[in-house]
Amino acid sequence: MEKEIAKHFLKGIPASPGIVIGKACVFQDILYLVERRDVEKGRAEEEILRLKRAIRQVIDELVEDNLRVSQEIGKREAEIFLAHVAILEDPYFISKIFQDIRESGINAEASVLREIEEFKKVFEKMDDPYIKTRAQDLSDIGRRVIQKLMPSPQNGCDLEEPVIIVASELTPSDTIRLDREKVLAFATESGGKESHAAILARSLGIPAVVGLEGLVSKVKKGDLLVVDGDMGILLINLPEELIENYRELQKSRESYRTELSKVIPLSSETLDGHEVRLWANIGGLADLEYALHFGAYGIGLFRTELPFLVWRRFLTEDEQFYLYQKVLTEAKGREVTIRTLDFGGDKFIEDGRREREKNPFLGYRSIRVFLREKALFRQQLRAILRASAHGKVKVLIPMISSMEEISEVREVFEATKSELRREGISFDEEISLGVMVEVPSVAIIADQVVKEVDFLSIGTNDLIQYTLAVDRDNELVNPLYQPLNPAVLRLIQMVTEVAKKAKKSVTLCGEMAGNPTYIPLLVGMGLSDLSMNPYALLEAKKTIRSIERQRWEQMARRVLDLPSVEAISRLLSEGDGPR
Known part of the structure; x- marks a missing residue:
């Protein structure tokens, strides 16, 4: 049985407890779709103005998200959105992007992406897992701004039925926009226990496993997955007899958590x-x-x-x-x-x-x-x-x-x-x-x-x-x-x-x-x-x-x-x- 499971097995980091079994839906990441293009000489200020409008729209949305999450989940979970507002209003952070557009002569989307990547390099070097995962907050901000700057493709999940969301990275803004009744669990390639998406998952009672290397390349839409948020593992297209074993384990884990509380x-x-x-x-x-x-x-x-x-x-x-x-x-x-x-x-x-x-x-x-x-x-x-x-x-x-x-x-x-x-x-x-x-x-x-x-x-x-x-x-x-x-x-x-x-x-x-x-x-x-x-x-x-x-x-x-x-x-x- 162990050899059979190994063929379908990915090990990651347990981010939110619980075991679920369901079909996969793979999220697309807009950051991978950003293309660099040169801005005509003398038109950098127009590009900056376009970026300013996008930032203003994102700030307004973040304030709305803060109010929504405060009411539906709790003030603690909502604070991340005000923190994102503060970053977008920070003159140092924004001025670096403006400066890049002027000096490099590139489009706003590419400049935002480049600045986000520079920040991520600093954060991801850190030895504290809690701090390291703050790089994801910056990626989330970047995604939201870029979505305003370029036509946003569909994320690939229509959520017509309850599914397990699979993504390279799942941000807090992604998380709160999902229909909780249609989401069974999260599984991502990046992230850690201290990421805000993980915290939101725990608050919503949604199992999550993060840090699953090679996840997106190994899972396709419709695959039958087992997400074990207690052990930090994901299993892909298991035989039915092994699925039944996990159904029994699911029942016993739920009983244990109830007793533990x-x-x-x-x-x-x-x-x-x-x-x-x-x-x-x-x-x-x-x-x-x-x-x-x-x-x-x-x-x-x-x-x-x-x-x-x-x-x-x-x-x-x-x-x-x-x-x-x-x-x-x-x-x-x-x-x-x-x-x-x-x-x-x-x-x-x-x-x-x-x-x-x-x-x-x-x-x-x-x-x-x-x-x-x-x-x-x-x-x-x-x-x-x-x-x-x-x-x-x-x-x-x-x-x-x-x-x-x-x-x-x-x-x-x-x-x-x-x-x-x-x-x-x-x-x-x-x-x-x-x-x-x-x-x-x-x-x-x-x-x-x-x-x-x-x-x-x-x-x-x-x-x-x-x-x-x-x-x-x-x-x-x-x-x-x-x-x-x-x-x-x-x-x-x-x-x-x-x-x-x-x-x-x-x-x-x-x-x-x-x-x-x-x-x-x-x-x-x-x-x-x-x-x-x-x-x-x-x-x-x-x-x-x-x-x-x-x-x-x-x-x-x-x-x-x-x-x-x-x-x-x-x-x-x-x-x-x-x-």
């Missing part, structure tokens, strides 16, 4: 009464509402990079303040840990002030940038401090590697607070300052670090990478990226014990925190605060409610004595501890 109002406690606080990692308001719906204790990590990357400039203090204040207001009294900018490596804003680095992830990044660009650092700190007057906030500094950096950060932090006091601007005088433990050097001297900060946050994704010298996105060495490596586990244990002894809080965030395979062991190692993707919260709570901490403490002691990943995995899989 029942844990939302329940406490996050082990069987022996130990509370494990489950926090959410967010990148903006879209994630925040899911975090609250799924019962997050608070926000353990608010990544602040996204708006800077969307606008490709450093936001003003007031712009940042407004964003942080809005998140705090929506958090409704829950504590929010705001991480300062984690630009770095190929995530840095390209402003032309530095040469390309040979090894960017070990170079000029994150707090290393801010300690050189202290005016920008103070600007973000001022915005966060001002926002702290409107809710519970903690400040988290990423990529710390030495005590000297901590001292320098503390100095800037205290100076910024003094500056606000002199100006008569209110903020939380008791606001906490903490650091990410993601570089092994800091984990090793955690006993010294904890004396100088108010809390610690263990960032497992980078800690594993740096400890094992493995790039998790490099397929050649990806198997060496091992969360259960004894060195990694001992560093986590060391930091946890140090924090506990110093009576300082420690939170573990990253992929490990939301993985049911690792959660029992982490609890046994003494961690009581785990921060994860909002969509992992229910599985995590279900896992916690099924284990006894005392028994997993015994298991953790045994695990930490083992010399290899293989030995640790074998012990955990043998069931010698509670499951």
